[in-house]
Amino acid sequence: MKAKKNKNNLQGLIIHESGILLRGVPIVSKKFYENHEEDLQFILRSGVFTGLLHCIDEAMSPIEYIEGNRYIFVFSRDFIKTIELEEKEIIIAYAVLNKINTMNTDKIIKKKINPILKILLNRFIDENTGKNFCEVNQFNYYIKCIENMFNSKVLAK
Numbered sequence: 001m002k003a004k005k006n007k008n009n010l011q012g013l014i015i016h017e018s019g020i021l022l023r024g025v026p027i028v029s030k031k032f033y034e035n036h037e038e039d040l041q042f043i044l045r046s047g048v049f050t051g052l053l054h055c056i057d058e059a060m061s062p063i064e065y066i067e068g069n070r071y072i073f074v075f076s077r078d079f080i081k082t083i084e085l086e087e088k089e090i091i092i093a094y095a096v097l098n099k100i101n102t103m104n105t106d107k108i109i110k111k112k113i114n115p116i117l118k119i120l121l122n123r124f125i126d127e128n129t130g131k132n133f134c135e136v137n138q139f140n141y142y143i144k145c146i147e148n149m150f151n152s153k154v155l156a157k
Contacts, residue, residue, distance in 0.1 A: 013072065013099060013108055015150055016033045017029055018032070018095040018117070020093050020139075020142070021091070022091050023089065027139050028140065028143055032147075033098065069099075071096055071099060072099050072105065072109070074095045074109055074117060075094050075117070076092070076094075076117035077092050078121050080124075080125050081130055082130070082132070082133050083131060083133075084132065084134070091124070091125065093117040093118070093120050094117070095117060120149055124145075
């Protein structure tokens with residue numbers, strides 16, 4: 001895969017997309033980098049993320065990211081109250097990074113990516129607790145927030 005220049009390139013990591021998942025379904029997402037060589041089947045991948053995180057959390061302690069040969073999947077989890085259920089549900093903010101030879105993966109994720117995901121998730125929860133999540137188009141306004149956070153100067157430091 002040939003990586004084109006992207007202002008979201010972090011010392012060998014390219015932010016491919018970021019978003020928020022509820023019940024294994026993407027509530028909102030923003031693609032930063034188009035990979036024309038592969039179609040990652042967005043909804044299917046979202047369900048796999050959610051299921052994998054639940055299994056790992058049950059078997060071991062919570063994880064912050066999963067690193068593969070080509071991609072890194074970074075997660076931040078919390079709970080949100082929806083109108084549909086009485087109990088709070090797990091909600092996940094995620095980022096998919098294309099990995100291109102980096103030795104500072106852990107440091108970059110902990111100091112730059114995770115803090116952004118936590119802020120995005122906390123803001124989303126604050127603004128949307130108690131809403132009906134059956135109609136996800138109502139959350140399209142949040143794409144701009146995701147874009148702004150990942151284009152911020154935080155990543156440049």
